[in-house]
Amino acid sequence: xxxxxxxxxxxxxxxASVTRLLDPDIRAALELFPFPPINADTLPxxxxxxxxxxxxxxxxxxxxxxxxxGAAGSPDVALHVHRPAGATGALPCLVWMHxxxxxMGVAGMDDARFDVWCTRHNMMAVSVEHRLAPExxxxxxxxxxxxxxxxxxxxxxxxxxxxxxxxxxxxSAGAGLAAALALMARDRRGPHVSSQLLIYPxxxxxxxxxxxxxxVPIWPASSNTFGWTSYLGHAKGTDGVSPxxxxxxxxxxxxxxxxxxxxxxxxxxVDEDIDYARRLNNAGVPVEFHLYAGAPHGYDVMVPNxxxxxxxxxxxxxxxxxxxxxxx
Amino acid sequence: xxxxxxxxxxxxxxxxxxxxxPFTPINRDxxxxxxxxxxxxxxxxxxxxxxxxxxxxxGPEGSPDVALRVHRPADAVGVLPCIVWMHxxxxxLGNEEQxxxxFDRWCVRHNMMAVSVGYRLAPExxxxxxxxxxxxxxxxxxxxxxxxxVDVDRVGIGxxSAGGGLAAALAILARDRGGPAIASQLLIYPxxxxxxxxxxxxxxVPIWPPSSNTFGWTSYLGDAKGTExxxxxxxxxxxxxxxxxxxxxxxxxxxxxxADENIDYARRLNHAGVPVEFHLYPGAPHGxxxxxxxxxxxxxxxxDIGRWLDHHYGTHP
Numbered sequence: 288x289x290x291x292x293x294x295x296x297x298x299x300x301x302x303a304s305v306t307r308l309l310d311p312d313i314r315a316a317l318e319l320f321p322f323p324p325i326n327a328d329t330l331p332x333x334x335x336x337x338x339x340x341x342x343x344x345x346x347x348x349x350x351x352x353x354x355x356x357g358a359a360g361s362p363d364v365a366l367h368v369h370r371p372a373g374a375t376g377a378l379p380c381l382v383w384m385h386x387x388x389x390x391m392g393v394a395g396m397d398d399a400r401f402d403v404w405c406t407r408h409n410m411m412a413v414s415v416e417h418r419l420a421p422e423x424x425x426x427x428x429x430x431x432x433x434x435x436x437x438x439x440x441x442x443x444x445x446x447x448x449x450x451x452x453x454x455x456x457x458x459s460a461g462a463g464l465a466a467a468l469a470l471m472a473r474d475r476r477g478p479h480v481s482s483q484l485l486i487y488p489x490x491x492x493x494x495x496x497x498x499x500x501x502x503v504p505i506w507p508a509s510s511n512t513f514g515w516t517s518y519l520g521h522a523k524g525t526d527g528v529s530p531x532x533x534x535x536x537x538x539x540x541x542x543x544x545x546x547x548x549x550x551x552x553x554x555x556x557v558d559e560d561i562d563y564a565r566r567l568n569n570a571g572v573p574v575e576f577h578l579y580a581g582a583p584h585g586y587d588v589m590v591p592n593x594x595x596x597x598x599x600x601x602x603x604x605x606x607x608x609x610x611x612x613x614x615x
Numbered sequence: 616x617x618x619x620x621x622x623x624x625x626x627x628x629x630x631x632x633x634x635x636x637p638f639t640p641i642n643r644d645x646x647x648x649x650x651x652x653x654x655x656x657x658x659x660x661x662x663x664x665x666x667x668x669x670x671x672x673x674g675p676e677g678s679p680d681v682a683l684r685v686h687r688p689a690d691a692v693g694v695l696p697c698i699v700w701m702h703x704x705x706x707x708l709g710n711e712e713q714x715x716x717x718f719d720r721w722c723v724r725h726n727m728m729a730v731s732v733g734y735r736l737a738p739e740x741x742x743x744x745x746x747x748x749x750x751x752x753x754x755x756x757x758x759x760x761x762x763x764x765v766d767v768d769r770v771g772i773g774x775x776s777a778g779g780g781l782a783a784a785l786a787i788l789a790r791d792r793g794g795p796a797i798a799s800q801l802l803i804y805p806x807x808x809x810x811x812x813x814x815x816x817x818x819x820v821p822i823w824p825p826s827s828n829t830f831g832w833t834s835y836l837g838d839a840k841g842t843e844x845x846x847x848x849x850x851x852x853x854x855x856x857x858x859x860x861x862x863x864x865x866x867x868x869x870x871x872x873x874a875d876e877n878i879d880y881a882r883r884l885n886h887a888g889v890p891v892e893f894h895l896y897p898g899a900p901h902g903x904x905x906x907x908x909x910x911x912x913x914x915x916x917x918x919d920i921g922r923w924l925d926h927h928y929g930t931h932p
Binding site for chain 1: 882897
């Protein structure tokens with residue numbers, strides 16, 4: 288079941304087809320707030336936009352920043368720690384990588400997410416301020432993530448973390464980093480990772496699947512090319528790319544932690560994510576997978592009240608219930 | 616994936632149940648006994664919130680009449696959306712009454728009608744008899760919507776296992792014949808590929824192992840099974856063009872031999888521009904929701920299907 292690309296099929300999903308298939312609420316939102324393609328010209332504008340403060344946060348979650356030592360020769364990594372106010376004892380913890388195509392985004396951009404999740408699932412979350420490409424290409428960013436995971440495990444007691452229940456997760460490029468982190472931890476016999484939460488993960492630099500060429504909103508093929516080229520330089524698409532950079536490259540997926548993957552049907556990543564789910568399942572990894580019709584990349588953050596976003600939140604919420612916990 | 620690996624990965628409650636009530640593989644020797652023992656009686660008590668009746672409608676040209684089991688909420692007024700349903704049973708087992716408990720819930724919860732088709736079974740009736748029975752059933756519902764109380768603009772199809780495969784094939788058949796219009800397709804772990812070439816189709820899984828699958832397809836297709844002669848109206852995975860099909864939902868357990876063919880069908884529907892929703896549940900074998908409806912994983916599948924029915928049929932008034 289290799290992904291096959293034929294000339295006939297590649298004609299099928301142009302911008303007009305995608306627009307027609309979009310969930311109506313998402314389509315309307317995209318008309319009001321178009322998201323520009325990311326390239327060298329737009330990156331300096333989009334970086335501050337993604338770093339802007341989000342909505343007001345509740346006092347139900349206590350937030351702090353700690354610093355983990357980076358990999359040898361690298362600077363420290365800032366970790367944004369979230370913990371339910373008033374929680375006692377050690378809690379399960381999600382080590383989280385933010386999205387932004389490997390080139391933008393900040394650890395604080397998911398504060399609102401953890402305002403909900405930490406209380407709803409009585410869990411902690413640690414969001415990693417990994418460095419960004421092109422200034423820091425592979426392996427710098429994923430090394431930052433690994434150092435952070437190691438720090439959380441090594442300092443579990445002082446952080447209030449249950450060291451036996453540390454999972455990884457992220458969305459988009461962050462989910463790609465999370466998938467890479469799970470592979471690294473397995474191969475290095477490193478920290479035990481109890482689960483991986485992969486929200487429309489960016490995992491394949493080759494851009495060879497059918498969906499990777501679709502004319503989709505939010506993260507079109509050109510932005511994806513820019514992100515991967517920033518991360519991998521001339522190595523992008525060549526045989527030399529490590530699975531720790533692009534987890535779809537991994538030939539052995541056995542022994543990875545239980546996984547959930549969620550993705551929209553109009554996300555350029557849909558084919559690589561379907562294929563990763565299928566291969567994890569074939570490797571004997573417990574994997575849950577949800578595909579949502581009418582949904583492009585990043586839609587749950589952009590239009591959280593749309594029907595496919597509500598369903599994503601429910602599916603991910605039920606998974607967090609099982610792998611982290613429920614409100615006390 | 617061998618039996619030990621599958622067993623280790625099974626949901627704990629389902630594993631326990633399978634240890635207590637093992638399922639016999641279906642073959643020539645066990646078929647009759649299984650038909651009688653497992654499918655002859657509905658053991659669940661039904662409510663009076665749904666009115667059910669069986670009507671008989673003309674079958675395909677030159678074939679006997681087809682029984683349709685019609686379900687309608689007792690207190691409903693006016694026309695309602697309707698699902699035309701194909702029961703499961705590997706193309707060789709089952710009947711139109713086995714899903715009565717399902718429609719006892721769905722018709723009330725979603726203010727919908729359901730018509731379960733009593734299609735003929737293989738090997739006595741091989742392809743195309745069964746799928747033509749389903750087409751005749753669908754045709755009757757859309758042609759006689761008024762007298763049945765059906766909103767003919769909102770007739771969808773669905774089924775589980777072999778019934779999911781028949782539903783997928785029916786969508787293709789109706790598209791190619793220019794009608795009737797089908798509003799949506801609900802495919803619960805559909806049986807859609809006679810070739811048995813995917814990785815998961817060879818797994819040593821419970822409930823519907825490769826040997827049962829071989830028996831089902833061989834009963835349906837005879838010597839044509841696995842050859843180039845097989846029609847997409849028999850095995851929907853054979854269809855090269857999936858464009859223009861109705862919005863679809865596919866749900867399947869990760870330990871179902873059909874997992875790979877279902878994943879691939881979802882991927883290809885999505886490529887063809889068909890709105891498709893897909894859910895894969897870890898630890899779940901074939902038929903997991905019917906086997907142990909109260910298990911956590913069955914509840915999740917039912918919740919996902921329920922939300923889809925809310926959207927495509929309706930909610931309780």
